[in-house]
Amino acid sequence: MTTPAAAPVIVVMGASGCGKSTIGQALAERLGVAFADADDFHPPANIQKMSQGTPLTDEDRAPWLTAVGEELDRNTLTGIVIACSALKTAYRDLLRAHAPRVFFVHLDVTRQVLANRMVVRSEHFMPLTLLESQLATLEPLTPDETGLTVNADQPVEHIATLAEQAIRTR
DSSP: OOOOOOOOEEEEEOSTTSOHHHHHHHHHHHHTOEEEEGGGGSOHHHHHHHHTTOOOOHHHHHHHHHHHHHHHHHTTTTOEEEEOOOOSHHHHHHHHHHOTTOEEEEEEOOHHHHHHHHHHOOSOSOOGGGHHHHHHHOOOOOTTSOEEEEESSSOHHHHHHHHHHHHHTO
């Protein structure tokens, strides 16, 4: 008797404007699992703070990250892809505490590309003024973290293919 493969539990991470939601949705579709956007788990006070151009503190992020971690945990049997900035190693550690098998896909892109993308999107609460604080906070994946870093200045399908291959061969 063979054991079925574990359902994928994925966080697509990076700074605002890197393409987390777009890549996350494409990846979830390819893997046949649910997709969620961590922005939907922010308390209203966080959204208001960011909308006004004020960076979140670690204390602001803690309940939000806990909620995202709980969503990962709820979906460990069925699989899920969540788009979540997960900027610091400590934030990813908190997510791993809820879902130890989580695989991170870090979408890496230049400051200029991020700025260009943020300027043209009108439906998002994150203003361009917070880009510098996001980049200052961002800690790339460390060698002991399970995941993949990919250049996000490529076509969506190419990025999704790279991520899918890395996840399936893990």
